[in-house]
Amino acid sequence: MSNGSILKRVEIIFTDYDKVNEIVDKAVKKSNTEIIGELLESGLRGRGGAGFPTAKKWEFTSKQVSEEKYVICNADEGEPGTFKDREILTQVPRKVFAGMAICGKVIGAKQGFIYLRGEYRYLLLNLEPELDAFNEYLKQIGQDFQIKIFMGSGAYICGEESALFESMEGKRGEPRNKPPYPTEAGYKNKPTVINNVETFVYALMICHLGAKKFKDLGTTDSRGSKVFSVSGDTPKPGIYELELGMSVEKFVDDFGDGDTKAVQVGGASGFCVPRKKFKDTIIGFEGVPTGGSMKLFNSSRSMFNVLRNYLDFFVEESCGQCTPCRVGCQQLLKGIEAVKKGEKPIAYLEQLLKLANTMKIASKCGLGQSVGNSFASIVNNFKEEMIY
Numbered sequence: 285m286s287n288g289s290i291l292k293r294v295e296i297i298f299t300d301y302d303k304v305n306e307i308v309d310k311a312v313k314k315s316n317t318e319i320i321g322e323l324l325e326s327g328l329r330g331r332g333g334a335g336f337p338t339a340k341k342w343e344f345t346s347k348q349v350s351e352e353k354y355v356i357c358n359a360d361e362g363e364p365g366t367f368k369d370r371e372i373l374t375q376v377p378r379k380v381f382a383g384m385a386i387c388g389k390v391i392g393a394k395q396g397f398i399y400l401r402g403e404y405r406y407l408l409l410n411l412e413p414e415l416d417a418f419n420e421y422l423k424q425i426g427q428d429f430q431i432k433i434f435m436g437s438g439a440y441i442c443g444e445e446s447a448l449f450e451s452m453e454g455k456r457g458e459p460r461n462k463p464p465y466p467t468e469a470g471y472k473n474k475p476t477v478i479n480n481v482e483t484f485v486y487a488l489m490i491c492h493l494g495a496k497k498f499k500d501l502g503t504t505d506s507r508g509s510k511v512f513s514v515s516g517d518t519p520k521p522g523i524y525e526l527e528l529g530m531s532v533e534k535f536v537d538d539f540g541d542g543d544t545k546a547v548q549v550g551g552a553s554g555f556c557v558p559r560k561k562f563k564d565t566i567i568g569f570e571g572v573p574t575g576g577s578m579k580l581f582n583s584s585r586s587m588f589n590v591l592r593n594y595l596d597f598f599v600e601e602s603c604g605q606c607t608p609c610r611v612g613c614q615q616l617l618k619g620i621e622a623v624k625k626g627e628k629p630i631a632y633l634e635q636l637l638k639l640a641n642t643m644k645i646a647s648k649c650g651l652g653q654s655v656g657n658s659f660a661s662i663v664n665n666f667k668e669e670m671i672y
């Protein structure tokens with residue numbers, strides 16, 4: 285049961301909008317070593333999901349010798365239940381552009397792109413004039429860096445960084461083999477920094493506020509705060525900036541409806557946390573990481589239906605390039621349906637769990653590798669709902 289205690293709200297992402305030019309003016313006067321040092325000190329990790337240290341990404345790319353380098357903002361935001369990048373781009377777009385421009389200065393790039401989710405085309409109405417003004421401002425202050433918007437076409441897999449580059453190059457959005465990593469060979473095979481929308485804003489704000497303010501929040505592995513998209517069975521769905529490292533229990537106390545039986549942390553590719561594990565599960569890289577999606581389910585929900593929806597999504601969105609994922613997603617979906625109808629015994633779930641584990645090891649990219657997260661956490665914690 286929820287006791288209604290409220291988590292502290294953090295105000296970094298959506299504040300100081302009137303100071304963006306001032307922040308950029310100050311940042312461009314700092315040396316690249318100073319900026320990277322500050323990011324390193326802050327402990328900022330990418331907010332797109334995987335959590336790679338941002339300072340390292342920028343540093344590796346800055347060290348590459350190349351005439352052409354790129355900065356790409358990943359605004360594909362396809363993970364089910366995530367809608368925070370849309371809000372950031374709506375409320376504080378100039379902060380995103382400014383973070384990209386600072387990155388451009390640090391790595392020595394002249395061109396930046398925002399890869400915008402196909403379904404967010406309507407945002408262009410506001411984004412384009414804002415971007416024109418910002419590009420003009422960069423020219424005025426003598427920064428040789430310009431940003432363009434590239435429209436995605438509505439494929440979840442194109443949020444995966446290497447599939448995104450392929451898509452920008454006019455090819456099918458299919459993930460590449462790694463290495464090489466984008467820092468060495470990204471867009472057009474040139475050194476590229478690709479970061480999530482929110483990551484660029486935190487990088488900007490760390491330049492402005494200093495590393496300490498950020499580092500003082502969160503935990504050792506998950507420094508700072510994060511923007512969460514809260515949805516599902518909650519009396520207060522929406523966007524919230526919160527300190528990382530809270531337990532799921534604290535989160536549910538604040539956002540639950542008093543009857544929360546599970547929280548899906550990190551969307552379809554994330555983990556389902558059942559009520560009995562709320563207390564001991566930390567939201568952050570040392571527990572359950574999330575790109576921001578937090579979906580609450582109360583006792584009126586069928587976790588079988590939740591899992592079936594996720595698998596439907598993966599079957600649809602798998603690019604089909606590698607067999608474990610292409611065939612595995614379909615078999616998992618058919619398998620749980622067969623168990624539910626009583627056509628297969630309960631023991632068949634164990635076979636499916638093994639398949640999900642094989643997909644984790646054998647799939648080429650993060651999509652196939654993470655199907656097992658939601659699959660195993662839902663099947664193992666809600667077995668009674670999977671059966672006939």
Ligand SMILES: Cc1cc2nc3c(=O)[nH]c(=O)nc-3n(C[C@H](O)[C@H](O)[C@H](O)COP(=O)(O)O)c2cc1C
Nearest residue numbers: 330331332358360361362443444445479480483650
């Ligand atoms: C299937 C798939 C979809 C992804 N979609 C997104 C996305 O929409 N936005 C995003 O920032 N990262 C997404 N990622 C992660 C990116 O590949 C990449 O790690 C991220 O953009 C890096 O930014 P960060 O270091 O700021 O987190 C996705 C990864 C996978 C495997």
Ligand code: SF4
Nearest residue numbers: 603605606609649652
């Ligand atoms: S894991 Fe899935 S999405 Fe990724 S390359 Fe293989 S088939 Fe495509």
